[in-house]
Amino acid sequence: MRKVVVIGGGAGGMLAAGRAAECGARVVLLEKNSVLGKKLSITGGGRGNITNIAPIDALVAAFGAGGKFLYGAFNRFSNQDLRDLFLRLGVPTKVERGGRVFPESDRAGDAVAALERWIRGLSVDVRTGQRVQGLVAVDGHISGVRVYSGVIPADAAVLATGGVTYPKTGSTGDGYTMAAEVGHTVVTPVPSLSALEIREAWVGRLSGLSLKNVSAKLYSGQKKVAEEFGEMLFTHFGVSGPIILALSKTYAHLKDKSNVTLVINLKPAVSVEDLDARLVSDFVQPRLFKNYLPELLPRIMIPVFLELSGIPADESLNKIRAKDRKRIIELLTNFRLTVKRARSADEAIVTAGGVSIKEIDPRTMESKLVRGLFFAGEVIDIDAVTGGYNLQAAFSTGWVAGECAAQD
Ligand SMILES: Cc1cc2nc3c(=O)[nH]c(=O)nc-3n(C[C@H](O)[C@H](O)[C@H](O)COP(=O)(O)OP(=O)(O)OC[C@H]3O[C@@H](n4cnc5c(N)ncnc54)[C@H](O)[C@@H]3O)c2cc1C
The missing domain is CATH 1.10.8.50 (Helicase, Ruva Protein; domain 3)
Known part of the structure; x- marks a missing residue:
């Protein structure tokens, strides 16, 4: 059984963990906060604008120049797929002005709780309070993830540590350092949507x-x-x-x-x-x-x-x-x-910059430099305007990364 370690329990990480487990992998999810989905729970003013019903071309356009990178992920796991998943998990959604989608309950916390129930139900080994320190790559292939107490062996790792904005939610840019240490180019992260x-x-x-x-x-x-x-x-x-x-x-x-x-x-x-x-x-x-x-x-x-x-x-x-x-x-x-x-980054909604999309396979979210390393969410150099696009990107890339990480 393939072992996948997901780093970061935000929107992208939870989808990656759940999907990898559904695809048959043994999954460990490492989150440095004491709870999962801290940022997701405050999105959309606490109501969680989780996606947008816009057609794929418009979703892609919301990301500007780098948006095309997301075609594959949006096709593989679309905004409708996301709404269907949440419905299946007991969180029906509604559409508001500008195609923005929210949980019917108006509570982003319901989306977090549902995702956590889902991944725990799939036997994902959720370890909170675990700050990952680095990736271990041998001969260009991931072999583990370094934490304070040692190395957790892994066949694949999904880096889903988010950006550098709203650092009090846990996104402090650790993933950029980890990616750079194994050879990735990081486009200078700057606050956006501020x-x-x-x-x-x-x-x-x-x-x-x-x-x-x-x-x-x-x-x-x-x-x-x-x-x-x-x-x-x-x-x-x-x-x-x-x-x-x-x-x-x-x-x-x-x-x-x-x-x-x-x-x-x-x-x-x-x-x-x-x-x-x-x-x-x-x-x-x-x-x-x-x-x-x-x-x-x-x-x-x-x-x-x-x-x-x-x-x-x-x-x-x-x-x-x-x-x-x-x-x-x-x-x-x-x-x-x-x-x-x-x-400042303390108040910005999203980070522009991040791991260069030139070094990630858009069909799988796998690194082109290190086999077995996958990326999900804001750690990637993608950012959109407001309207639910950023979360959809985190969810879609998380889904694809989890699915592909689970495959040999
Ligand atoms: C106030 C606010 C409102 C927003 N509202 C919306 C909205 O309504 N709609 C929308 O589409 N987008 C919204 N966004 C943007 C959206 O929340 C992010 O784009 C999205 O959460 C990114 O998901 P992610 O999984 O990549 O990262 P995050 O959600 O940031 O998750 C990353 C996780 O990784 C963990 N982590 C980081 N480093 C480590 C480490 N070394 N070891 C272990 N764990 C680690 C963090 O603690 C965090 O839990 C909002 C953002 C903010 C700040």
């Missing part, structure tokens, strides 16, 4: 402001590198919310982060010409500028907007000159913020 810190000090005065139906463009120098439409939020340090998290994925992958700006269009549904026409017709009134602004902007933005426009608050609308009107339109449609940096 809030962005902004240089302009006045953003703090907008803290708590939520903007809906705005567009935000990310520029590197003069070049537009990404654009999103939807909802964003100002915080005491900068900006956050769904469209910012989506843009932060592009930011994470930028090589030069020295001159990055975020340009917000507060009126994306109106053309500049129509906006100008509206202002021209309104600016015949003898009203004060400051009393007119609430028609254009959320109240909390007005003091900052007045400062940036340079137009006196008590200016009468009919005195505002064409040059200043242009400035108002510019601020409404190109509200410019300078990105200082992404929030």
